[in-house]
Structures are given as structure tokens and as C-alpha cells.
Amino acid sequence: MAILFSIQLPRDTTLRAWPFVASLLLPCLAHAQTDLTGSSRLLGDHTDLTVGAAAVAAPRYAGAERARVQANPVLVVQRGMLFFDTARGAGLQFQSDSGFYLSQSLYYDLGRLQRDSDWRPGSRVLAGMGDVPGSVTARTLVMQRITPYMNVNAEAEFALKQDARRNRYRAGVEFTLLHGASDTVTLDLDVHAGDRRFNQAYFGVTDAQAARTRWQAFHTGSGVYAAAVGSSWTHALGDHWATTVSVTGTRYADNATDSPLVARRSFVGGTVAVTYSR
Secondary structure, three states: OOOOOOOOOOHHHHHHHHHHHHHHHHHHHHHHHHOOOHHHHHHOOOOEEEEEEEEEEEEOOOOOOOEEEEEEEEEEEEEOOEEEEOOOEEEEEEEOOOOEEEEEEEEEEOOEEOOOOOOOOEOHHHOOOOOEOOEEEEEEEEEEEEEOOEEEEEEEEEEOOHHHOOEEEEEEEEEEEEEOOOEEEEEEEEEEEEOHHHHHHHHOEOHHHHHOOOOOOEOOOOEEEEEEEEEEEEEEEOOOEEEEEEEEEEEEOHHHOOOOOOOOOEEEEEEEEEEEEO
16 A cells, blocks of 8 residues: 655646546546446446555565565545545546456655655665655556456556656456455466666666665666565455455566665565455
């Protein structure tokens, strides 16, 4: 989970972002307006709300040896095509009867600090590396159901801040192993990649950074940096309450394998959440 902020975007950044967002969502909006009424599909006739809390165990930063357990809020609000999600941001979503799903949202990448933090990625062992600046991002998720028990999905996230341009990508497949009245168990297989700027920001060490730290210089290119296998179990506690337990194993590869910042090439993280929905 991540914590969202209210940020005022620079005018030129906003103008650059919205043509991309509009190009993805205008066909969906046009379809929505020709099916039933535009307002009923866009705004819906009711609001779905999920609130809760989660405990997340994860490394202090990508590749860190030290881990931490962090408490995060859970908030998901959906009405028609509109949604707000602490894990995905705020935006628009569309789902067809054939199982195709598309969402476009604005999110916030917290970056990385060169000191310990209770709520942002970072560690004091990175002292001298400088901070990786945070940025508002445009986040696109595309999913297609192949069978009732399998879907393929892809995600792209583009940083919009002028001095923090970097893009990350993910492709995966999700299997539903169990779906009953009270329990749902899923298995996820994912590959993570980044452009050169993303990989260099999180796994690289420039010559200037090497000169003021104990790290050796390391330059990365674009491409895959990790693969992950995860499983999630959601158990319903009546009509409104539910618990979710997720475990994910990640292995750094290719562009991150030889990075001096990656102290642990493999790690297992987990999340335990309790939610209330209505």
C-alpha cells in the first residue's frame, strides 16, 4: 500500500499528461454513453466503499538487507467508472462483459531517501547517494480475463515531474486457485522492468555518487530488473468484514543483479489486512 498526497501539478506537466490519459479513456467513455445513459454508467447508481488497515513487511528500499513492518491505511471508493484507491491512486476504470479491464489513474511515487524513514523507502546506509525525488505519476492498468480462473495483465507507470522522469512496467498472469463463498486464493506471476532512468535511479550508482560513498560506480540500461511470485488468501467474515493475507517472493535479475545497492537478491514480503466493505 502507499500513502497518497494532494499535489498541485505544474501547468506544463498537466497539459502533457492529459492527452495521453484522454487517448486511453475516450473510447471507453464513448462506449459508456451509448450503453444505458452516460450519467448512469459514468457515475453509477451507488458507491462501493472499503476501509481498513494493513501491516506490510518489506525491505526498507529495493534491494535493502534490512526490512521493516509498516502500518498502512486501506481505502477504496468506487462509483461507476470513477475510483479512488490507496494502492492505485484516483482515476477512471472500464470493464466490458468480455472480461477486458482498463484503468487510468494519477498516483504518487514516493521515491527513495538517503536516511531511515517510517513511511517512505530509504535507509541510512544510502547516505551520500542523494534522494530519489518523488513524483506524481500516470498509471495505466490493462487486464484481460482468459478463463474464469486466469487473467493476463500489464501495467505502466510514468513519472510526470520534470526532474524525476522515469518509467516502470509490469506484466503478469493471475490464477484463481480457489473461489468459494468465504474464501478466495490467487497466485500471481509477474515480471518487472524499467526504462534506463528508472533502473539507474533505483539500482545505479553514478561516478559522482561513488566518489562520496562506499559504493562502486554502476550503470544500468533499460529492461527487466525483477521477477516475482505471489499468493493471496482472502477470507470473508460475514457480509462486510474480510481478512487478506498475501505473501510475495521477489528475485532481482538482469539490470539489478550486480548492483552494489542490492544486498539481498531474493526476499519474501507479506501483507496482512483487515477490511470492512459496504
